[in-house]
Amino acid sequence: MEFNTQICTTREQSKRLLAMGLNPETSDAVLWNTGCQWEPDAYSYMKCVEALKKNWKGNIEEYCLPAWSMHRLLAMINRSTMAWMLCRISYDNIIEQLEADIACGFLEPKYLTDKKEGK
Numbered sequence: 001m002e003f004n005t006q007i008c009t010t011r012e013q014s015k016r017l018l019a020m021g022l023n024p025e026t027s028d029a030v031l032w033n034t035g036c037q038w039e040p041d042a043y044s045y046m047k048c049v050e051a052l053k054k055n056w057k058g059n060i061e062e063y064c065l066p067a068w069s070m071h072r073l074l075a076m077i078n079r080s081t082m083a084w085m086l087c088r089i090s091y092d093n094i095i096e097q098l099e100a101d102i103a104c105g106f107l108e109p110k111y112l113t114d115k116k117e118g119k
Contacts, residue, residue, distance in 0.1 A: 006091060008067035011038045013091055017068065020099055021112045026076065027066030040067055070094065078106040 008029040009017065018024065030048045031038045048064045073094045078101045101107040 006070075008040045008069050009073075009091055009095075011065060013095055014065045014067050016095060017098070018066070020095075020102055022068075022098070023111055023113050024066040026072070026111050027068050028072045029067040029069055031065045031067045033063050038065070073098065076107065076111050077101060 008031070011031055014027075014031060029040055031040055070089070070091060073091070074089075077094065077097055098107065102112070
């Protein structure tokens with residue numbers, strides 16, 4: 001039996017969340033560039049960055065990206081908007097809801113980078 005369950009955001013989804021202003025420190029996983037593809041790992045992105053800064057001279061984003069589990073993303077969504085989502089949960093739907101929450105000022109500032117907190 002083979003399971004194809006997505007355990008965290010994809011590279012594209014992670015980049016979208018970062019572009020929306022989500023703080024990488026809120027991630028609970030990391031995507032590693034293995035040279036052939038991006039592999040998910042339940043490892044702290046910030047620990048990854050700390051380790052790479054000591055031993056890596058290149059661009060860290062070429063080697064690893066923060067990733068978020070569905071559980072972590074759901075924990076950040078505004079509770080008043082979550083009820084309608086429960087019948088259609090997917091990473092893309094959750095990301096769309098986070099984007100809407102950010103646009104309306106509903107997402108708690110602690111989840112955002114400094115540049116997005118002023119919105």
